[in-house]
Amino acid sequence: MSDELLVATRKGLFSVKPGRASAWELESAGFLGSNVSLVLRDPRDQSRYAALNHGHFGVKLHRSDDAGSSWQEVATPAFPQGEPASVRTPAGETIAPVVSLIWALEAGGADQPGRIWCGTIPGGLFKSDNRGESWELVRALWDHPGRLEWFGGGADLPGIHSILVDPRDSRKLTVGVSCGGVWISPDGGASWACRANGMRAAYMPPERAMDPGIQDPHRVVQCRAQPETLWAQHHNGIFRTDNGGESWREITEVQPSAFGFAVAVHPREPDTAWFVPGVSDEHRLPPDGRVIVTRTRDGGRSFQLLDRGLPSRHAYDLTFRHALDLDPSGERLAFGTTTGSLWISTDQGDSWETVSEHLPPVYAVRWC
């Protein structure tokens, strides 16, 4: 069971641990005042990575080798200088790529010490084999003709927000793209194919609605014990595959809403997943001002509404895609919101404890 939660926020990194005075105690864990867009704790060597977005000064990456006591800046993934213009803006211009956000950070497989994967806006996938000291653009995905079809969702430019390394075979990679579907590589990134058949985009003209390459999976997660099962919280629905992305099935009649950003799947039970629903893409609010987490234990046939301990009225919290996390035991859940609330459950979501209602906007939570 994880005993520490890392929380990346608009104004710094925080750490939450079991407390003496209260169940959970919060403390600053560095970068106070800086925008921390993502955090990773590498389970292989316990190092920590914090992605910063300094705005004026660009994005940066820092690593800690001593459980967060000290941090050092490491290399930031960057597109090669001189890279041709190939990123389309909403205004119709085509521009040369510049990393504007680190949107995914994951450790490589147990057999790949030092390997870290990073996804960015615009949609670059980068690989480091030396714990972030240097980075290499994964050219096969960037140069794939299908990549040119990607477009921005909430952000102006498309990006990679989910990177899944198959626990049985670390050469098998899955990435989620907003907007650009789900892409799979069987060979460590040397070749790629879009695997989003069955996803439906309600925001597209009808003749393009089922086009795999324009889907907007907000977040994609993988069951560790059964890696063929992936869940996606998509822009207009919840989708699931049991064959590694070959075909996706839409979960229909989702209550109270099929809209949201975050999803977590149980590490050993592929039919058990959690979501933080919001009201439609036009509003992006909790349904009826109630913060709710939903859980399915039967693969999406039914959902339980979990709200014990969560605010039931006048709550306008939105949970972003990286701001829900389940610990490796499958027991502890945490989620944070754009209005600075943070809740933890130690019983798979049946009840929730408020850790804070006054944090900066929460971008990501990660159990150690």
Place this chain on the structure above:
Amino acid sequence: MKAAVHLSFSSALQRHVPCPPLAVEAATVREALEGAFAREPRLRGYLLDDQGALRKHMAVFVNGAAIRDRRGLADPVEAGSEIAVIQALSGG
């Protein structure tokens, strides 16, 4: 023709990377910045983007005038030029 110029940096930048004022020999803004990067390599990524252009929300002034070539940084400098690297005001 290279000449001695002075460079100074926004105080907000000092929080992230050391960059005291310095004198370098340069004929263009890019040469002047390269002189600063030679002393503090990390500074490059804070001022320039992946493609070597001045970051969108940064500004460089030479003797009080904003540079014109934000991408190539080819604006000329001369002996005694004061180059100020500052941030545009934005954010919350």
